[in-house]
Amino acid sequence: MGLRSLFGGDNVVTTKLDEAIGWARKYSLFPYPFVTACCGMEYMSVSASHYDLDRFGAAFPRFSPRQADMLMCVGTVSQKIAPVLRRVYDQMCEPKYVIAFGVCTCTGGFYDNYATVQGIDTILPVDVYIPGCPPRPETVIQGLMLLQEKIQKQKHEY
């Protein structure tokens, strides 16, 4: 039983608390970059100094799924690597968010073939889809801001 029911459902306390937690969470995202392909080049660009994801509190990549709360799936996911991706996702602690970076992860892109998974949402839930092949750094930043907005407006577990 969470605090929410202790306060008797949604009221001024829980909504304020949600807001505060959302505000804190959205500025301290720890991404797990699951980088496989060409989109990784743009991932490098956004995380390096020129575009600087640090401005949004999401610069510090954690390569252990246990320490990360945002799975950034960057690049084509093949049938061969799909079980690995699923396992990484399963190992992450709640709350966790998933960004599909690039059209390959959204829909399979133009790799409509025997080897490619047609969108990662066939194997795990996705919060934000960033289209583009690869998306420009500006698009990625917009995608990240959308996720922040989502987190801010969410009800949180406490």
Added chain:
Amino acid sequence: MPNALKLLQNKFSDCIRETNCHLGDTSAVVNKKAVHDILEFLRDDADLNFDLLVDLTCVDYGEGEPRFEIVYLLHSFKTKARIFIKAQVSEPDPQVQTVSDLWHIADWYEREVWDLFGVSFKGHPDLRRLLMYEEFQGHPLRKDYSIDKRQPLVTAEGTNNSQITPTLEQSQQAMEEYVSEENGLSVRHMFLNMGPSHPAMHGVVKIVLELDGEKVVGSDVGIGYLHRAFEKHAENISYTGVFPYTDRLNYVSPIINNVGYALAVEKLLGIEVTERCKYIRVIMSEISRIADHLTCIGAMAMELGAMTPFLYFMQAREAMYQLIEEVTGARITVSYVRVGGVKADLPAGFESRVHDQLKKVRAELKQVHRLLSRNRIFVDRVQGIGAISTADAISYSFTGPMLRACGVDYDVRKTFPYSNYDRIDFDVPVGENGDILDRYLVRMEEIEQSCRIIEQAFEKIPVGNVMVDFTGKEIPAEKMADLGKFGQTEGLLLQVAVTDPTLLGAGESEHAEVRHADKRVSLPAKEKTYASIEGLINHFMLIMDGHGICPPKGEAYFPVEGANGELGFYIVSDGSDKAYRVRCRPPCFAFVAGFSKMIEGCQLADIIPAFGSINMIAGELDR
């Protein structure tokens, strides 16, 4: 007749079925029983000395008889000659003798052919799948396997652990089994999985390590996690449609892949592009090469804990990307080159901006030299580490900076010059020890050489003389197209279409400079398409399915110097608008195949810089 063929005829007269010299490629079709002996002879003969197995691949002729053809491509450093040896294999139970005892690299090449075509190799020590996973049914590059035939996803629970880390019990069991005796002590080796989702493995390579303490005793490298069926796609789409797929092979330097593929198709067609276009290809290729080397060195330094060089080099790479974007309209996936030319001419004022950016690159290069080249911590971690001997490097079919670091000055741009590289003066840096330090230094110097090439290319490039005298005014492209549609074409051809920025330079004035005149391969200038029925028909003919570019029947191999080494495209055409078979010879495939050799006896921590130094690019490795 070339020397090699003559010698072969003399020695193996009853095993040679056919010899050929087509488009400058020497080839011999041989009896499949004699393949091993012939290849051994070609390798060991003192005059011929074909010591590099450049490529080994297969073509499936479907209904034809015999069904499969195994193609071996050999290169001799001594005579600079090349020869194709082909062996025909028929169903059922297609099989040839392995050559993995002659060349190390053949081990992986043969595994790939087994995996994708189902041709097996007699005597191969370890014939497993390479690119696909164990549970996969069938052989995807066979003609009877359709491109979209998907197989059920293997779940984490259902897999027999070919893709995921072994369980604890399995590792323990393996440890029990691998007890060895050393000096009277029983030594237990530990097994460790690195990857595929490991930051230093760049996300897509798995290494199973056998460790004695921290020392690497043995390893097994697993690839294929980014297999995206490039070769299958290339058979299922028009020749022009393949360009976007080539971008995503080596996605750090896509333009070089574009150029390589275009040159291979042009070789089939027997056409040569304009002078200006050649230099444009050189300039753009070298800009890409700089970006590639910057990424490789930056990432390697970062993995060793040196964050600053990474940030400096990313800054420099950003400058390169801006240049590429200015010309092509995209940063990475550019699709800039076309068969018979390039998409569009260079924009106005481009040259001076390139010079500015090169200044920046040189400044960053100097900074990084100061930060790394004599830095004790860095040098201690890379000197003498991950080294490979020249003989092994050749046996593993290394090319490019990795081979040059071993002291062999082989560079496709010098040995088989294309696109006017022979008119440009540049040096090929070579190392001595074949270790990580030498690879780093070779790449650093190549960046400087690429800058030199670009500068010279700008001096030599013929200025585009404006062919058409435009008296008319500029009008937006869509308006021009509308007028054309309604037949108001009077005088329309004299106007200039103002196109979308990504098509800048594709107009009538620059068209003849960057596109081949042949109507069978080049799209007409935009104004012609919009404002005249001839242009429109020409455009349609090239775009429509079943028409398009149709090279004559035959096959061609064209190598270019990719950022990682020899990047070759082998195309078999059946005369239709789609290639019958496209094979990409990926340079970094060899490095990953030889990686086990490189890290033998190293410490566990050395794997990280060693892996960084081979510049594994998954897109081209797994295709």
